[in-house]
Amino acid sequence: MAADGGKKHQDTRLVHGGSHPEQFDGAVNPPVYRVSTVVSADMEELRQRSKHPPETLAYGRAGTPTHWALQEAIADLEGYKHCLALPSGLSGILISVLGLCASGDHVLVADNVYGPIRLVCCDRLAAWGLEAELFDASVGAGIANQIRPNTKMIIVESPGSLTFDMTDIPAISNVAKEHEILVLADNTWATPLLIDAPALGIDISIHSGTKYIGGHSDVAVGTLSLNDDDLYIRLKWTALLFGYGLSPDDAYLALRGLRTLSVRLKRHEENARVVAEWLQERPEIERMMCPGLPSDPGHAIWRRDFSGMNGLFGFIFKDSISQDAADRFANSLNVFLRGVSWGGYESLVVTNSKDSIKRPVSGWNAPGPTVRLHVGLEDPADLIADLDQAFAAMSDAMAAE
Template identity: 30%
Template sequence: MKITPKITPIYQTSVFKFDDLNELEQYFGEPGSRYLYSRNGNPNSDELAEAVNKLEGGAGAVATGSGMAAIFAAILACCQAGDHVLCAADIYGGSSALLNAELSRMGITASYVPFEQLYELAEFVQPTTRLLLAETISNPLLRVADLRRLAAECHRHGLKLVVDNTFASPVITQPLALGADIVLHSVTKYISGHSDVTAGVVVAADEEVVARLRQIGIFYGLTLSPMESWLAVRGLKTLRLRMREHSRNALIVAQFLEQHPKVRQVNYPGLDAHPQHALAAEQGAGQFGGMMSFLLDDDAEVVNAFMQRSRRFPFAPSLAGVDSSLSYPLGTSHRSLTTEQQQQLGITVGLVRLSVGIEPIEELLADLAQALG
């Protein structure tokens, strides 16, 4: 009986069988012809990597066990001991913690570039500088990088541009098409979309970099498990639909918050008042995603009261699920920064980050109104 499943099965196995030595030699002589050991690759993780690679328009991709593993792999693909990395100051706190706490121990140093100076890198570049790490839409202040301009500036100095595209997703922006060399995602977020997967993916424009990423994935054991891969592929199939609804709901929520007397500031690229609104509209084909942040009074009790009253935005320090949530950058994602760094970035006591889901918008607005009231 012939069995042809419409959906790829879950290959929940750690190892694959060979009939004889000829098949073993085929594995090593014809890369990609078969599987040996799931850490080296498995059909499910390859399916996820290939699907994201297609969306991003790359030469190849590798699925990893988390977004942090994806960042680690991307940097290691370009750097070795003695090298230097530039990093946008406006970045996920975990990225800066990785650079400061762990990669520094491997002899890879880092310097941080303020957002306003991203397109003038000369004073930051050292002879050993290899890359710049930046985000399409920054976490948590929602600043938007001009990727075409940034890529040109990086390449002028012989640097690779590595872009964390998690907040935008490949539906909104494709950094490789704008000149980036490597793009990465925390698949945990929009690509999976249902808050039930921990995964990452790295996509490269150059085949040699892809080969290096695969080697790093195998040797460091970064490979994603079959089950997580299968769940992420299932989530990816509705990404376009979800991003459309995330973007629609978020714009309405941002406009509501913008008019609320207890909200001091709203950071959302879809608002006309956002400093990079026109750029975000161009790079995102009119979609702006479901992430935003806003400022309440710089009083922990005010923030606590809002969190305790809200029912549709539970305090959950992640993002991009179909269900809305809120987070507190000062106490979670950017906790490892010094007080001076937090203040320089504008990450204060009153800053709250929202991940706007795809629920009925009237329910979200009603909840925000009563929580702020």
């Protein structure tokens, strides 16, 4: 029942990848192994268990058959040899940098990546001697000018967090290959389904499975996938040494969510398109931030590199809309819930002031506040009605001021 080397279509591999009912008395899903200690018949067996590879149950934090099923399924979907499941998306990036870079190494970080990643690299790890440098994500092949003899890794995310600007990843990875620099991409937006990460030249693909892979807003999980055997073993040991173990229950929830990712994602995309197309006609809005729309400046890259979109996009209000008014809009929504994170079944909204979006290199010059929407699986007619009444509430409040 396991996928056979990527020959089957993506949806079939999504359903069957990593699945081994024959190992679990025919149970379709692997059981949850709630385990810390694993006992052995003798000391030789105990020593063998602790060796790597192959994968053997040695100690709970080092992984269980539930983890292996998730890892096998994700590696197969992404087209990599290896995947490591971790307790969060953020830890996937942290473990990669900690495991593969050292004090004195130079790491280039796109300035539109998820904010905490910038902080980790440019603040916390910089304090330990990492030379982290931010770059403008639109640089493309121009990244060559920023490469130094000690550059070890380039970190990108496309579309960028909060601003949804697209990065020409192949242009960057071509330059990186010439200099034997690793390209790490946070592919959370794309999920394992919407891009061919190895073909884009991505050496390490990270996902916050907390989003669409889990899909139900009830689990924190991360994955990192890669081809290189030595780097994989190094990263696996780094995670172990730093104590980063995903709980088996969360591995189970992530795998359960993964199986329905394709159908959910298609509905998220369908709903998001209806809502985004309605929004782009609204007079309050200066510009949509939605690479799946032909009007978006990143649409050509999105069309070239991605096979679809999801439910997450944003828009920028005109300069006549204050932060208070934007907040009034968000506070008036009833179906969209106010909350960070995304990728669950529910629709979410969050506003960001002009000043709260940090783009230290490329700058952020939006005329008004921004709104990020996650379009969930509700009926899009109800979502539009909700947005419509929130625009009306905002305009009434502005007229009363």
